[in-house]
Amino acid sequence: MPGSAKKDGKKKKKSKKELEAERLALEEQKRKEEEAARLAELARQREAELAEQKDREERDAALEAEEGTFESERQASVELRQQMVGHVDGILAARDKEEEWDAYISCSRLPNPRVEAEVVAYLAEFIQLPEKPSFGYLESDLAEAERLHALLETRYSRSIDYRDGKADRYAFNIREARAAIERKWDALSAHILQNSELFPRESTENLLIFQDFPPSVRFCLWANYTKNPRHKAFDVADMHVTLPKSLTLANVAIRVIHDRSDSTLMDLSLQQNTTSRDDRLVSRHIILDGVIFFSLLELPELPKTADFWTIRALLANDLSVRHVPYPFPRGTEEGEGGDGSGDSGGGEGSLDASSPNATAAAAAASGATGSNGAVGGDGSTAPPGSAPTPVKDDDSAMIISYSVGSELFLHPLATVKWWCAKSCTWRTEGISDVEIDRAKGTVQFKTSVFKPCALVQEAFSDFPSEEWRLRPVLPGPLDPPPLFPSVRLSMNGKWSDLEVEISAKGVTLIRPMNDRLEVFKGKWFPPTLFFMKLCRFGLAFASPCSFLDQNTSPIKEDNECYWAMATRCTQLAFSAHKANLTSVNARVFCAMVYTGEPEVVAPPLLPEVVLQESAASAEGGGAATEPAAPATPAAPAPETKPGTAAPPSSDPAAADAPPGSAAAGSPPGTAPDSSGEKQAQPGCVIVANYNHVISTKARKAYFISNEADLIKWSAECKPHGTLLSVLADVASGEAADMHLTSTVAQVLAITSPLNTTPVDMS
Numbered sequence: 001m002p003g004s005a006k007k008d009g010k011k012k013k014k015s016k017k018e019l020e021a022e023r024l025a026l027e028e029q030k031r032k033e034e035e036a037a038r039l040a041e042l043a044r045q046r047e048a049e050l051a052e053q054k055d056r057e058e059r060d061a062a063l064e065a066e067e068g069t070f071e072s073e074r075q076a077s078v079e080l081r082q083q084m085v086g087h088v089d090g091i092l093a094a095r096d097k098e099e100e101w102d103a104y105i106s107c108s109r110l111p112n113p114r115v116e117a118e119v120v121a122y123l124a125e126f127i128q129l130p131e132k133p134s135f136g137y138l139e140s141d142l143a144e145a146e147r148l149h150a151l152l153e154t155r156y157s158r159s160i161d162y163r164d165g166k167a168d169r170y171a172f173n174i175r176e177a178r179a180a181i182e183r184k185w186d187a188l189s190a191h192i193l194q195n196s197e198l199f200p201r202e203s204t205e206n207l208l209i210f211q212d213f214p215p216s217v218r219f220c221l222w223a224n225y226t227k228n229p230r231h232k233a234f235d236v237a238d239m240h241v242t243l244p245k246s247l248t249l250a251n252v253a254i255r256v257i258h259d260r261s262d263s264t265l266m267d268l269s270l271q272q273n274t275t276s277r278d279d280r281l282v283s284r285h286i287i288l289d290g291v292i293f294f295s296l297l298e299l300p301e302l303p304k305t306a307d308f309w310t311i312r313a314l315l316a317n318d319l320s321v322r323h324v325p326y327p328f329p330r331g332t333e334e335g336e337g338g339d340g341s342g343d344s345g346g347g348e349g350s351l352d353a354s355s356p357n358a359t360a361a362a363a364a365a366s367g368a369t370g371s372n373g374a375v376g377g378d379g380s381t382a383p384p385g386s387a388p389t390p391v392k393d394d395d396s397a398m399i400i401s402y403s404v405g406s407e408l409f410l411h412p413l414a415t416v417k418w419w420c421a422k423s424c425t426w427r428t429e430g431i432s433d434v435e436i437d438r439a440k441g442t443v444q445f446k447t448s449v450f451k452p453c454a455l456v457q458e459a460f461s462d463f464p465s466e467e468w469r470l471r472p473v474l475p476g477p478l479d480p481p482p483l484f485p486s487v488r489l490s491m492n493g494k495w496s497d498l499e500v501e502i503s504a505k506g507v508t509l510i511r512p513m514n515d516r517l518e519v520f521k522g523k524w525f526p527p528t529l530f531f532m533k534l535c536r537f538g539l540a541f542a543s544p545c546s547f548l549d550q551n552t553s554p555i556k557e558d559n560e561c562y563w564a565m566a567t568r569c570t571q572l573a574f575s576a577h578k579a580n581l582t583s584v585n586a587r588v589f590c591a592m593v594y595t596g597e598p599e600v601v602a603p604p605l606l607p608e609v610v611l612q613e614s615a616a617s618a619e620g621g622g623a624a625t626e627p628a629a630p631a632t633p634a635a636p637a638p639e640t641k642p643g644t645a646a647p648p649s650s651d652p653a654a655a656d657a658p659p660g661s662a663a664a665g666s667p668p669g670t671a672p673d674s675s676g677e678k679q680a681q682p683g684c685v686i687v688a689n690y691n692h693v694i695s696t697k698a699r700k701a702y703f704i705s706n707e708a709d710l711i712k713w714s715a716e717c718k719p720h721g722t723l724l725s726v727l728a729d730v731a732s733g734e735a736a737d738m739h740l741t742s743t744v745a746q747v748l749a750i751t752s753p754l755n756t757t758p759v760d761m762s
Contacts, residue, residue: 059712060694063701063719070699070721077722081563084738091739092162110148113155119173122148127180129319133188135211142213142261145181149174149263157529161746163550171270178267185219187319189255192221193300194314204231207253212237216260216290223253223299239292239402246396252324253297258402260290265536268452271424284459284547285426286535288414289404296450298322327396327448397432401444404455407514409538410438411495414457416445426456459540462493464756470565470748471573473501485740487569489747491541498534498541502747504739506530512539527746543752550749557690557700558755561587562748564723566741571731576753586689586711587754684730685710688723702726 014022100112111118126145130137156170192199192209202208207223220236229248234241236256247254265287272284298321301313315322416434417426430449436442443455468491475482486503488510499510506524509517516537525533531542545555565574685705692701702723703713713719720726735741 055712056694060697063692063694063699066719066721073721073725077560077564077724080724084741087738088162088742092158110144110151113148113151113170113173116169119152123173123176123180126177127183129184129187133184133191133319135188135213138184138188139213141184142181142217145177146261146263148177149261149266152177153262153266153532154526154529157526157532160528161526174263174270175267178263181263185255185257186321188219189221189253189295189297190315190319190321193223193253193297193321194312195303196223196225197303201225202234204228206231206234208234210236216262218256218258220256221253222256224248224250225299225302227251239400242399244396244398246327247296247398250324251299253299255293255295255297257293257295258290259293262533262536264291266532268419269532271421272426285417285456286459286538286540288408288410288455288457288536288538291419291452291454292400292402293452294398294447294450295321296324296326298324323450326450396448397430397446398448399444399446400453401442403440403442405516406438406441407516408441409496409512410436411457411461411538413461414455414538416443416447416453417456418447418449418451418453420451426454457538457540459535459542460544462491462496462541463543463752465491465493465541465576465751465753467492467576468751468753469573469575470569470744470753471575472570485570485737487740487744489751491751491753493541496539496541498539500530500747502740502744504737504743506743507747509534527743527750531750542750543755544757545752545755546750554690555752555755557688558587558752559745559749561688561723561754563741563745564727565748566744567724567735568727568731569740569744570736571733572727586687586692684714686723686726686730687711687713704729 096114103110103112111122113119126141152170152174156167156174159165159167159170192207196207199207199209205226207221207225209219209221211219213219218237218239220234220239222234222241224247227249229245232243232245232248234243236258239256239258241254241256243254268287268291298315300315303310303312305311414436415428416431417428418431419425420427430447431453432446434443434445436455445453447453468489470487470489473482473486473488484503484505486501488499488501490499491497497512501508501510503524507527507530508522508524509520509530513521520530520534531540534540535542545558548555550556550559565572685707686702687705687710688702689711690700692699700721701719702721702725703719704717704726706712706714717729720729736744
């Protein structure tokens, strides 16, 4: 029947029990699938752990089996290094004899800096003062002191380069020679002040004497005889000084010495504290455009004439000067917080509270004094026993403006600070409103501190280098072989770039180059001396490691790597990698022998050795984590002409592209890049791990790495006990010249491209 057929065609609705049963069945099936997947994952993890454990045991056993070979390689490395040291010592000894002979035939009266007795005898005679000091006398002494300093500075830098243990002696003699010059400045100032009637006055009737001592020193002495607050400024060549009212009313003289000499800059640099805090170097400063020495001196009474007699008041019988404390209240000593008081002084030449002239000068300088109270900047007197009242900057500060010229490499944080001789640091208390016009090359600041002041900036602002490259310089196809093989080191810091050329003759500057840096053009310097001179222009690429103990880890291990790299510097090229900023105990880099044709116009860009630090300092028991992905060496950028910056890569993926890919660059002989120059193919990855832990034992291990896992060595190569042995596998043939090897290793130890430990700037 039609009705029954329609009824049979209807789908029967499931009951609640049937639906519940189906749901439970699906959940059970899903649970079983998840359990099966979990068990499979556990089995896979277990299998991977067993495979990893087996691999660890095999690698640990391999290292254990190679211990004897490692020791032999270390011993061979030590012997080769001793042989190199002996060879270089012979060259230096011959050079010393030649220098001594040149000094002998030139009849130089300067002492031999290597003979301590000669230096001591010379300084004992040099410090003697004439009865009547004069500008001509001081000019000849300054020139002679600079010649002596050049000898001592060269010997000091060589002592640092070759670690002969005599650097402290040369530094002491540099300080003594500088102290003798400071004593001569005091003698000349005392003579002028005691015989002021013999010198012409300016239109204001005050005494203003200016003398230029080419090429690096300017001297000015201003004596306030009128006590007129309207006469509150004076000019010294390109320097303008505006005085506060307290000084225009005081019975004082102001001495300004702008000293750009190498001896002064070297002396203050050597005195800076280099103590480390928690294995980190405390911040240091470099001086730009010399030091300005401000001194506030007691002004003696004017001489009186009676008949044929002249009665002259003498502050001291030994031609010394007396320094007036200014402007801070009494009871505050130099070196304490919030200090800036007093000029450098002490002993017989200092102005103490018992001196009548000292009391009068201090009273005039500060406005008013109390018999038992502290002196305020506004002339008020604090009650006895109360805390000193700070002096307002506007009431006591001088305004100084002067020119530093252009073409200095000023960092954004460059500023003016004063030198605290007690703590041997640069400080800012008492200096304010610093304005630096980089376009015009001028500096203006306020100071209430009569101390050595200078435009300074952090010495390690460019450390660590963001990029660096070390590569050989090869002649063109038509050029004869060079007499002295050389390599070039390029470094890109946060604020500055640098490229130098290194040979057996020393180090010379390639870029940057400007009129101020012309002193480096075509000249070769010992490594330490080169970087000391370079920092005086704002290019500070000496690393913090160069100021610390070279026998500490990992500095010692890094220096061994630098020496090994230097032995192959004419065959391999090296460059930095961004992963070098992330690890602690390991260094990872690539090496490859250059086989392409050299360029005709400029030295070719060789295949880079990419250096980085492993993200894992230990395996197995180590606490460090493994790198997220294997670090692939970046292709080198095209070579540029000296003095110009290398063009940045236009492809952001180029740094991480795999070897041989379009982003990484083509091998030599293949398609050139957009600049028309060939790109080098990256070489094998090499690991230098100073604390390689596989199971429990820590070892020093050097090996060619597996590209898939940087902490494992390649199956085709075995590990070594020294980096020298690994590089010998990569680049066969003779090592570089021993003298060149020594010089390159010294430059790398100074710049420390492998070390990326941050500097404490606090």
